[in-house]
Amino acid sequence: MVLPPFGGGVDTYLHGVGHTPFGRHTARLDTLAIEAFERMHGEAEEALPEPGHVVVSSQFPGEYGGVENAAAAVTDGLGLAGLAATRVESGPSSGLAALEIADALIRSGARDTVLVVGVETMTRLPAAMANQVLARMATLEERKLGLTMAAQVALMTRAYLEEHGIERELLADCAVKAHAHGLQNPLAQFRKAVTRDEVLASGPVADPLRLYDCAPLSDGAVCLLVSREKGPLRLGAMGHATDHLSITHRNHDARTLTSFRATTRAAEEAFGRSGWSVEDIDLIETHDAFSLLEGMNLEDLGLFERGAGVRTVAEGETAVTGKHPTNVGGGLKARGHPVGATGCAQVAELFWQLTGHAEVEARSVERAQGKRPKKALAHNIGGLGNNIHVALLEATA
Amino acid sequence: MTSPHMITVSRCDDGHRTHPVRRDCPACGADMHPVVIEGKGTVITWTRIERPPEGFKTPQLVVLVRLEAEREEKDPPVVLAAVADTTTKVECGNVMLIRDTQERYEAEPL
Ligand SMILES: [Zn+2]
Numbered sequence: 001m002v003l004p005p006f007g008g009g010v011d012t013y014l015h016g017v018g019h020t021p022f023g024r025h026t027a028r029l030d031t032l033a034i035e036a037f038e039r040m041h042g043e044a045e046e047a048l049p050e051p052g053h054v055v056v057s058s059q060f061p062g063e064y065g066g067v068e069n070a071a072a073a074v075t076d077g078l079g080l081a082g083l084a085a086t087r088v089e090s091g092p093s094s095g096l097a098a099l100e101i102a103d104a105l106i107r108s109g110a111r112d113t114v115l116v117v118g119v120e121t122m123t124r125l126p127a128a129m130a131n132q133v134l135a136r137m138a139t140l141e142e143r144k145l146g147l148t149m150a151a152q153v154a155l156m157t158r159a160y161l162e163e164h165g166i167e168r169e170l171l172a173d174c175a176v177k178a179h180a181h182g183l184q185n186p187l188a189q190f191r192k193a194v195t196r197d198e199v200l201a202s203g204p205v206a207d208p209l210r211l212y213d214c215a216p217l218s219d220g221a222v223c224l225l226v227s228r229e230k231g232p233l234r235l236g237a238m239g240h241a242t243d244h245l246s247i248t249h250r251n252h253d254a255r256t257l258t259s260f261r262a263t264t265r266a267a268e269e270a271f272g273r274s275g276w277s278v279e280d281i282d283l284i285e286t287h288d289a290f291s292l293l294e295g296m297n298l299e300d301l302g303l304f305e306r307g308a309g310v311r312t313v314a315e316g317e318t319a320v321t322g323k324h325p326t327n328v329g330g331g332l333k334a335r336g337h338p339v340g341a342t343g344c345a346q347v348a349e350l351f352w353q354l355t356g357h358a359e360v361e362a363r364s365v366e367r368a369q370g371k372r373p374k375k376a377l378a379h380n381i382g383g384l385g386n387n388i389h390v391a392l393l394e395a396t397a
Numbered sequence: 398m399t400s401p402h403m404i405t406v407s408r409c410d411d412g413h414r415t416h417p418v419r420r421d422c423p424a425c426g427a428d429m430h431p432v433v434i435e436g437k438g439t440v441i442t443w444t445r446i447e448r449p450p451e452g453f454k455t456p457q458l459v460v461l462v463r464l465e466a467e468r469e470e471k472d473p474p475v476v477l478a479a480v481a482d483t484t485t486k487v488e489c490g491n492v493m494l495i496r497d498t499q500e501r502y503e504a505e506p507l
Contacts, residue, residue: 132450141417144501145479146449146457154444155461162442162489204447244423248461249415252424252472257442257461 003272007107013231014224014393016044017348022220022336023189024123029058029065029221030077033119036221037078043359049227051115053084053105057098058119058340059091063133065121074117084111091137091382092289094118095222095343096389100238102226112228118344119221130217137383139246150214152247152384153290154206159257160292161208164307168208171291172199173314175212175333178288181320182334184363189218189336199291213291218336222344224351232355236276236375236392239269243386255306260385263300267379270390278302281392282373283353283365284324285346287381288331294318297379298326301390320368328353328363343380347391350376354395402494404436404502406464406474416464416474424472434474436495437507438464441475443487458483460504462493478504 018040020032027035033056041048054075061070071085090097095118102114122130131148138147161168176196182188194212202211226235241262243250250256271277278301286301288294295309303324304312312318318326329335329349332342352360356372366372378391407429408414409422414432422429439462446457458480466473478495480487481503493504 126451128448128451131448132452135450139417141502142477143450145459145477146446146453147459147477148446148448148450150448151444151446151457151459154446155442155459158444158489159442204445206447207445209444246417246477248417248475248477249419249423251415251463251475252413256475 001268001272003269010107010109010228012103012106012226012235013229013396014226014233014235014347014351015231016040016048016225017351018043018223019187019345019348020221021187022218022338025121025219029061029067029070029119029121030073032121032219032221033074033117034077036117036223040223040225048225049113049229051080051083051113051225052111053114054078054080054117055098055102055114056085056087056117056119057089057094057344058087059089059094060120060133064125074119089340090387092337092339093343093380093382093387093389094340095346096378096380096391099224099226099343099347099391100240100389103235103238106226106228114226116224116226116344117221118341120338120340121219122217122338123219127217142246148206149384150209150290151206153292154209156257157290157292158208160296160310163258166310169196169200170310170314171213172196174291174294174310175199177313177316177319178327178331178333181328181363182330185329185335188330188334189216190330190334209290215289215332215337218338220336220338220341222341222348224344224347230396232396233351234394234396236394237270237273239266239273239390241265241269241388245383245386247384259296259300260381260388262385262388263297263379266388266390267301270392274392276375276392280375281377283350283376284326284379285349286326286379288327288333289337289381291333294327294331301377301379320363320365325365325369328365343378343389346378346380347393350378350393354393400435401496402436403433404476404495404497405431405433408432412471414472414474416476434464436464436476438462438473438476438493440487440489440491440493442489445483456483458485458487460487460493462495462504476502478502480504
């Protein structure tokens with residue numbers, strides 16, 4: 001698929017990132033955003049361009065963070081009152097949704113520079129309440145059954161294991177791999193190695209998923225500064241697609257339970273606009289909120305054959321030293337998953353890795369692979385695969 | 398037609414069917430209209446939820462059932478349903494009957 005470029009020759013570049021530790025914070029939503037903003041300025045080597053617009057990604061600022069009117073609250077907190085400010089959400093893919101809007105503002109000529117702020121505080125509510133809020137992303141009929149996001153992915157996980165004849169232990173190995181990467185990320189929520197047996201012995205959540213198969217509830221904030229001025233990373237293209245809210249309405253698709261076709265559509269759009277293909281990608285950040293997803297997503301993105309994803313991840317091919325390094329910061333599973341900030345954290349990891357930044361010294365892909373990655377892909381899922389973004393990034397140096 | 402295991406699904410003129418009822422056909426985009434069919438089919442996946450959301454008892458048992466195709470060949474609808482007796486042993490391939498309790502869809506082994 002070849003798609004026309006858009007933007008009339010204008011390109012969008014990433015100039016800087018700031019990332020709070022992910023985990024449990026007592027700070028308010030707007031305070032976390034300030035910390036990420038200060039970190040971004042603190043680690044910038046040159047003066048950053050001044051934004052003309054703030055795009056805030058936060059999925060549940062009111063329910064989780066007690067803050068409504070979040071765009072103005074965050075913008076004023078950052079000392080940027082006066083600028084245009086907008087909040088966007090597309091479920092847990094809100095972070096890349098914010099980047100998509102920022103990119104469109106820049107390519108349209110409306111703004112020269114845009115600050116993206118992804119922020120979420122999820123740990124104040126008891127877990128059952130937090131999961132009830134997350135479950136509102138599903139249809140009413142599904143919610144009446146007590147289905148959580150974990151339960152919906154559990155349904156897919158069982159179908160994947162049965163369809164492809166995969167042993168459950170391999171899913172545990174995917175979680176082990178994520179934790180091994182998280183161990184090397186000082187900002188990650190989980191900085192501890194786990195074993196296959198520990199994953200298999202962790203508490204049941206929704207059969208066959210156990211606690212260590214699932215990303216945690218997290219607090220955190222990440223800032224990204226993007227501009228039409230040339231910077232260290234170019235945003236090659238983005239792709240975005242939705243699907244029916246309920247998996248039962250995808251019943252005409254034979255792969256309903258073992259893939260997210262919105263991933264494939266979003267990737268096709270991004271590749272079509274950029275002229276790149278999946279073979280060009282040196283480094284991937286993908287939305288592994290559950291142990292099935294890293295492998296399944298990499299199938300949907302076209303990197304692995306159907307049914308090969310989970311096994312390939314379990315065998316180490318996506319480790320920092322592997323053929324296709326993926327989620328080298330620990331992924332959602334180990335880095336943590338403050339939903340509105342996750343897509344921005346993916347982009348921050350890619351920024352550091354593609355610019356050879358000291359932040360990622362302990363998990364440097366450049367060192368592990370013998371050469372610095374040049375092209376990278378971020379993949380961010382909203383809901384049960386029903387609002388999905390893909391971003392392609394390229395080092396300009 | 399007095400069986401309690403009759404449920405309403407949506408059907409388009411091209412024969413696609415889906416559940417729950419909706420206006421447009423997910424397969425072809427045509428208008429859909431409600432039809433009542435027997436809620437009998439095969440479990441294609443299931444989960445026992447040990448950490449349900451606030452307001453639900455632990456555990457919850459949920460099955461995804463592919464309804465029998467009857468005489469129509471196209472894409473039999475799939476239905477998500479709770480199994481009220483959560484001690485029920487469920488496996489993929491089990492045949493279940495589904496009814497609409499007005500509160501939710503419930504499945505029980507045939
Ligand atoms: Zn149709």
